[in-house]
Amino acid sequence: MNKIVIQKYGGSSVSNIEKIKKIAQKIVQKAKEGYQLVIVVSAMGKSTDELIKMAKDITINPREREVDMLLSTGEQISIALLTMAIHSLDWEAISFTGRQAGIMTNAAHTKAKVTNIHHEKIKNALKKGNIVIVAGFQGMNLNGDITTLGRGGSDTTAIALAAQLKADLCEIYTDVDGVYNADPHIVKNASRIPEISYDEMAELAILGAKVMHYRAIDLARNYRVKIVVKSSFEAGEGTMIKEVDTMLEKVIVRGVTQEKNVGKIVAEGVPDIPGIAYKLFKALAEKEIIVDMIIQSSHRKEINDIAFTVAMNDFDKAGKITKKFIKEVKAQGIITDSEVAKVSIVGAGITSDPLVASRMFGALSKEGINIDMISTSGIRISCLINAGNIEKAVKAIHKEFGLERVGV
Amino acid sequence: MNKIVIQKYGGSSVSNIEKIKKIAQKIVQKAKEGYQLVIVVSAMGKSTDELIKMAKDITINPREREVDMLLSTGEQISIALLTMAIHSLDWEAISFTGRQAGIMTNAAHTKAKVTNIHHEKIKNALKKGNIVIVAGFQGMNLNGDITTLGRGGSDTTAIALAAQLKADLCEIYTDVDGVYNADPHIVKNASRIPEISYDEMAELAILGAKVMHYRAIDLARNYRVKIVVKSSFEAGEGTMIKEVDTMLEKVIVRGVTQEKNVGKIVAEGVPDIPGIAYKLFKALAEKEIIVDMIIQSSHRKEINDIAFTVAMNDFDKAGKITKKFIKEVKAQGIITDSEVAKVSIVGAGITSDPLVASRMFGALSKEGINIDMISTSGIRISCLINAGNIEKAVKAIHKEFGLERVGV
Numbered sequence: 022m023n024k025i026v027i028q029k030y031g032g033s034s035v036s037n038i039e040k041i042k043k044i045a046q047k048i049v050q051k052a053k054e055g056y057q058l059v060i061v062v063s064a065m066g067k068s069t070d071e072l073i074k075m076a077k078d079i080t081i082n083p084r085e086r087e088v089d090m091l092l093s094t095g096e097q098i099s100i101a102l103l104t105m106a107i108h109s110l111d112w113e114a115i116s117f118t119g120r121q122a123g124i125m126t127n128a129a130h131t132k133a134k135v136t137n138i139h140h141e142k143i144k145n146a147l148k149k150g151n152i153v154i155v156a157g158f159q160g161m162n163l164n165g166d167i168t169t170l171g172r173g174g175s176d177t178t179a180i181a182l183a184a185q186l187k188a189d190l191c192e193i194y195t196d197v198d199g200v201y202n203a204d205p206h207i208v209k210n211a212s213r214i215p216e217i218s219y220d221e222m223a224e225l226a227i228l229g230a231k232v233m234h235y236r237a238i239d240l241a242r243n244y245r246v247k248i249v250v251k252s253s254f255e256a257g258e259g260t261m262i263k264e265v266d267t268m269l270e271k272v273i274v275r276g277v278t279q280e281k282n283v284g285k286i287v288a289e290g291v292p293d294i295p296g297i298a299y300k301l302f303k304a305l306a307e308k309e310i311i312v313d314m315i316i317q318s319s320h321r322k323e324i325n326d327i328a329f330t331v332a333m334n335d336f337d338k339a340g341k342i343t344k345k346f347i348k349e350v351k352a353q354g355i356i357t358d359s360e361v362a363k364v365s366i367v368g369a370g371i372t373s374d375p376l377v378a379s380r381m382f383g384a385l386s387k388e389g390i391n392i393d394m395i396s397t398s399g400i401r402i403s404c405l406i407n408a409g410n411i412e413k414a415v416k417a418i419h420k421e422f423g424l425e426r427v428g429v
Numbered sequence: 430m431n432k433i434v435i436q437k438y439g440g441s442s443v444s445n446i447e448k449i450k451k452i453a454q455k456i457v458q459k460a461k462e463g464y465q466l467v468i469v470v471s472a473m474g475k476s477t478d479e480l481i482k483m484a485k486d487i488t489i490n491p492r493e494r495e496v497d498m499l500l501s502t503g504e505q506i507s508i509a510l511l512t513m514a515i516h517s518l519d520w521e522a523i524s525f526t527g528r529q530a531g532i533m534t535n536a537a538h539t540k541a542k543v544t545n546i547h548h549e550k551i552k553n554a555l556k557k558g559n560i561v562i563v564a565g566f567q568g569m570n571l572n573g574d575i576t577t578l579g580r581g582g583s584d585t586t587a588i589a590l591a592a593q594l595k596a597d598l599c600e601i602y603t604d605v606d607g608v609y610n611a612d613p614h615i616v617k618n619a620s621r622i623p624e625i626s627y628d629e630m631a632e633l634a635i636l637g638a639k640v641m642h643y644r645a646i647d648l649a650r651n652y653r654v655k656i657v658v659k660s661s662f663e664a665g666e667g668t669m670i671k672e673v674d675t676m677l678e679k680v681i682v683r684g685v686t687q688e689k690n691v692g693k694i695v696a697e698g699v700p701d702i703p704g705i706a707y708k709l710f711k712a713l714a715e716k717e718i719i720v721d722m723i724i725q726s727s728h729r730k731e732i733n734d735i736a737f738t739v740a741m742n743d744f745d746k747a748g749k750i751t752k753k754f755i756k757e758v759k760a761q762g763i764i765t766d767s768e769v770a771k772v773s774i775v776g777a778g779i780t781s782d783p784l785v786a787s788r789m790f791g792a793l794s795k796e797g798i799n800i801d802m803i804s805t806s807g808i809r810i811s812c813l814i815n816a817g818n819i820e821k822a823v824k825a826i827h828k829e830f831g832l833e834r835v836g837v
Binding site: 076104 | 446449450480483484486487488491492494495496498499501502505506508509510512513514516517523524526528529550573574575
């Protein structure tokens, strides 16, 4: 059998009829090269936003089952139109909703997880010579209800299909021509990363790179799905995401990234009793608030400050929980700061070179930027700084590690 | 158990968010009266037309499976939004696509016929106290493909559900407040018909009354589904459609109706050979052209003229077939005339009163209108006249039978 390739096209790639026709030409061209193709498509352009607006005009708090019923129409429109466009190029194609593609999920509406894919229908359609066009972002639960997969949903559909169908490659088409080692809006000479490991890409995604969602990368890593991120309409090699041991060269710092959507909360003067920090973070976790950086610092005996960061949309909720905690444990007070930002470097070689951290801190210091908090993982170092300094910080670090030369 | 009522709302009743909210209020009001409700909804306003336009921008000849995939999203949006609106009024409701409602159809995409309804899901949802909101116009074939039911599809969904669920009543909500005994755009004092038999309503539908599609009425007649046609937003009794023997009074002429979308074709000088007319009408039937009025007239020995009428969208096709026939049988020629119209009267008492036909012809004659062709059924008399005289004809007949008094 011919190689199976999964292609995923995001909303901006199918935002109008002309683009859908162009995408169809690209797809048929690839089919003529002899590949078996499964195409995953998102909703057209801003159509999901328009559907959400209609729902919000009815009620500020629509039930999630009905939200899924509503939003899943967006992808259904895309698959029908793209399939028609392929037919008009005299090639066989068939569209499948999430249900028809056999994408089974759990019952968590608006953020369902793919539990299984009954892929017989897709396999049969491929065998008959069809290009198979699958609605991204959606599936069906055991109750027969339509579910949607939440953020990164269409990428997840593509990766899950690639894993299940044992595809040779999963191509993610988007409006940029690959993954960059810094935000090109900030760093003019940011450069495309030719290849990157799953771990590095996952860190970049967590840290705010918008190209792919963490969840889809994590799934790809688990099933070792080879991914390439490419531009829908421009030529280019894109960025290959794969296992680190298959990569040509290991770079120390793969990229630098920033996240402004973050706020800091400090619980001041917390009594130093065992388990007291656990009490706070358990209360936050129970409300599904993800805490990012945590620093516990002691200024005086038997008194600690506990500082942590959360995403801005959890900021107010986390503040309230912290205030309640402070009252309960008789701590001294709370400081909240939304004017912070996080700058991070990511690279598989970071832990193997002790100089990396000090070079990063030095680059910030040279620009007169104070570091408020620091956190690290095996392949990442993040610094919390004043939000006003974030662009300066990204530029300085990008230069410090000579990232403008990578991939040139 | 409480009485089951099916309500159907057409596209004009849910064409924007405000209307959807109003409809939701109506529905909840009815639920509070203790009914078990199943609501069938069409796509919002002109949204189906917009989807068709997108498809046509891609290819002039989209495949029907994909057209169904595309168009079925319209109703899916409506049911989600209407269900949200009911939730916001603190009442339980759940939306079902055609598939989820168990509406099984044959494989004829864009004009599928309902073959069965697996109504367990609806029954269970009703038992739990839900208002059940079903997407009209759509179903699923045995292959798991989405199908649409074609013209009159949402009415058909409502009637089929009413039949299957043994509903006490099926309410068809539309933008008029009932069935009128003449087109109010033509006859100023046309009046609403309070009750009408299935047969009469079916004839009116065939003859061009737009309120309900023939097919839905035919289904209702077969299963004796009691129907009332009402306005979505105005108060009023509407028109009750039911079995003739349950009706309060039998009127001779129930209504007058006109159809301009008709063309006449005459095959002139056809040799008078047995089976020769059959040859022509078989050729037309094979192309699925429905022939309405037929007159065969003989001017000379062994030569006949065969005149018939077809709907205008079949007019060119029928003309070509007739030309071919004329050549084959060595007839003399063809006359086509698209400037014709059909005026009809409908009523269960028509055949029981021999004066009815002559009164109709007389009314036309008094206005100086020539009758080109005549056809009759048990409860209908139709005359083909010049299109330019149609409004005058409708008014004259309406007056002749005193229809302005009915229902006042």
